[in-house]
Amino acid sequence: MKFLNSRNIQTIVIVLVVSGLLFLALSGYLTPVFNLTLNPLISLQSWLSVRYLSARDFLTTPRDVTLLREQNAILESQVTQLQSQLIVLEERLGEAQVCFALLDFGRTNPQYDYIAATVIGREISPFLQYIIIDKGTEQGVRYGMPVVTQQGLVGHVDAVIARAARIKLISDSTSVVNVRLQSAEIEAQLNGSLTGDVFLDMIPLDAMVEPGDVILTSGLGGNFPPNIFVGQVLSTQLRENALFQTASVQPIVDFEGINAVLVIQNFEAVDTSPLIPEP
């Protein structure tokens, strides 16, 4: 009966109570009790934790800001360097695209030899439509040579010195180019104007000309090689009692944004002026 002393009974009761509680807890009977007691504790812990973290951030922030500012400055300088590199690369890409386009034109028209030139200036007088290029007689440029871009006809060499040449654009008021309309198969004259607009003249009255018709050089007169793209018809005008129709033309070349051209080297302009009888 020594086994049933008060100490052993106390131990057995504790073991039984703990086992009972474990059994109840594992079987889920104590969940409401746990919720009731643990939720306030968790809330309290969360509240305390948030305050602690805020306080820690507040105390350690100045160091981080300094570090971030340094990192930001480094990144900003890197961004600036990359932007400047990007600008240089974009410029090179633009130049390369122009070169590729000019090369492409040369490939599609292999019968001609070309001299590539950069546009370096424009005529000083606003009444005239001329540009100045950086190639002259030293590079083989001669008076009268036709000038084109990858898009189409630009004009012809009007004056040339050793390292530069002046190009008369087809949009100049004194410029006349013999052209043909591809769809209507008729020939006409392309004239420039004071404002740089170009228009077709000498179109027969019975010719059917539609907006969008393609205009190519005809080669007549011997000033330009045939079949070079010039532009498209915008609209036609027929005045009463006029002998010919006229038409507004959208030139294919943007003369305001032109920055590189090709001079056709192996085309010799024919001077027909001695054949024209003097009045």
Place this chain on the structure above:
Amino acid sequence: MIAHIVCAITLVVLYILQTAVFSWTTLISGTADLILLFFAAWSLQEGVHNSWLWAAIAGVFVSIISAMPFYAPLIAYLGVVGISKLLQRRIWRTPIIAMFIVTILGTFFQQIVYVLTLQISGAPISWGQSFDAVVLPSVLLNLIFALPIYAIANDLAGRISPLEVET
């Protein structure tokens, strides 16, 4: 001597700026003419005595490079200097107003000379279209650039004059 060197360098710089930049900057079809503005401003400066000579040199220089008839820029620049000298004696107390008046009159004179010479050489240019598309926009653009060019010319003349006296 210094005034001649300054004039030569300034004109070369202005010509390069004109052909490379300002001739591409158009208002309708008009453009500013920096050389004209420089002569207008330079002639209005007191103590400047070489404006006739350099107007003639610039006129010949521009005539050689330009597609205009040979005598047109020469007449235009000499005319601008003439207008400027006439006004300098009359409105000498208010040079800024004189600069604006010379700019307007000089631009009109230059453009009229250009239209006339082009018509004589056979270009199909009408007076009405020339005024609408070129002359009036050019006057406006020249008026915009008149003050900066006057400031440059005034500064150059101010720097040259003491040196000329010393030498």
